[in-house]
Amino acid sequence: MPDLFNLTDDMNSYFNTLPKSLQVTIMQSGAKINSLADLKAVAKEFSGRENTEKE
Numbered sequence: 001m002p003d004l005f006n007l008t009d010d011m012n013s014y015f016n017t018l019p020k021s022l023q024v025t026i027m028q029s030g031a032k033i034n035s036l037a038d039l040k041a042v043a044k045e046f047s048g049r050e051n052t053e054k055e
Contacts, residue, residue, distance in 0.1 A: 011036050014043075022047055 007015060014036060015023060022043060026033075031042045 007039075008036065011039050014039060018043055 011033075015026075018026070025046045026039075026042055029042070029046065031038075033039050033042060
C-alpha cells in the first residue's frame with residue numbers, strides 16, 4: 001500500500017484529483033510509489049483497467 005502519510009505536496013494534490021474509486025484501487029494495490037511519476041504511471045495503468053472492465 002502506498003504510504004499516504006509520506007506523499008509530497010505535489011503527489012498528494014494529484015492523488016486528491018483522482019476519482020475516489022481509483023484512489024481506493026491504488027491504496028489497495030500494494031504498488032510501490034516513490035515519486036509523482038510513479039503515482040501518475042500507476043493511476044494511468046489502473047484507470048485503463050477500470051475503463052476496460054466497464055466495457
